[in-house]
Amino acid sequence: MMQALVISDIHANLVALDGVLADAGEMGFDEVWCLGDVVGYGPDPNACIERLANLAVPLTCVAGNHDWAVLGRMDDEDFNPEARRAIEWTRAQLTASSRRWLENLPELPLQRGSCTLTHGSPRNPIYEYILTPSVALANFAYFKTPYCLVGHTHLPVIYYLPEDDREGHLSCRALAPSLEYQIALAGPHRLILNPGSVGQPRDGDPRASYALFDVDEEIWTYRRLAYSFETTQARMRAADLPERLIARLAYGW
Numbered sequence: 001m002m003q004a005l006v007i008s009d010i011h012a013n014l015v016a017l018d019g020v021l022a023d024a025g026e027m028g029f030d031e032v033w034c035l036g037d038v039v040g041y042g043p044d045p046n047a048c049i050e051r052l053a054n055l056a057v058p059l060t061c062v063a064g065n066h067d068w069a070v071l072g073r074m075d076d077e078d079f080n081p082e083a084r085r086a087i088e089w090t091r092a093q094l095t096a097s098s099r100r101w102l103e104n105l106p107e108l109p110l111q112r113g114s115c116t117l118t119h120g121s122p123r124n125p126i127y128e129y130i131l132t133p134s135v136a137l138a139n140f141a142y143f144k145t146p147y148c149l150v151g152h153t154h155l156p157v158i159y160y161l162p163e164d165d166r167e168g169h170l171s172c173r174a175l176a177p178s179l180e181y182q183i184a185l186a187g188p189h190r191l192i193l194n195p196g197s198v199g200q201p202r203d204g205d206p207r208a209s210y211a212l213f214d215v216d217e218e219i220w221t222y223r224r225l226a227y228s229f230e231t232t233q234a235r236m237r238a239a240d241l242p243e244r245l246i247a248r249l250a251y252g253w
């Protein structure tokens with residue numbers, strides 16, 4: 001049995017990341033698949049990178065828009081004022097080795113077995129948000145595997161396309177996952193799955209969101225984990241990061 005821990009949008013929230021690694025560790029995992037945005041917003045960019053760089057298991061990680069922004073590969077004007085301030089702060093914190101690690105993250109989607117891994121979408125890996133079934137539908141033509149794993153929206157969701165919809169006549173549906181929901185993925189369909197965000201959930205639930213994927217049995221399990229967001233908030237306050245970014249961690253938005 002090969003178990004992959006699927007995480008995304010850590011956003012420099014070390015308390016949440018450590019919680020997720022410990023929680024998933026109790027169930028056991030053999031690889032980590034990370035869908036980008038390791039940094040940006042949160043108070044511990046270097047420590048989060050170190051955690052991922054020093055895992056005891058293999059890591060597959062793609063680049064996210066915040067990872068790129070911190071490297072200066074995007075126009076800071078593309079971000080709202082609070083996000084921009086956090087990006088500038090993060091840029092100033094990065095060690096040389098953290099910067100090198102981010103620079104090596106691939107832009108293009110990666111394939112791992114039955115899954116394609118990307119940050120935003122297979123069509124537009126760094127930037128596109130898959131927020132609706134119609135956008136998801138358009139993206140099924142851009143990957144070859146049965147499943148595509150995406151992050152970026154910070155919302156756990158599964159988009160479902162029936163196999164007989166090669167021509168795209170039927171509509172794609174969105175399944176909002178309930179907690180601890182175990183899903184056998186195999187079937188006459190293809191799926192786009194989002195594990196939600198480890199470090200800044202936006203679905204109204206402040207708990208860290210992630211997924212475990214049993215690669216052999218093709219079983220996907222959503223997990224939510226309460227962590228001390230107050231600790232992350234205190235560290236953000238000490239770093240003088242924007243109050244709105246601090247407040248949102250308590251609400252999950």
Ligand code: ZN
Nearest residue numbers: 009037066152
């Ligand atoms: Zn993000």
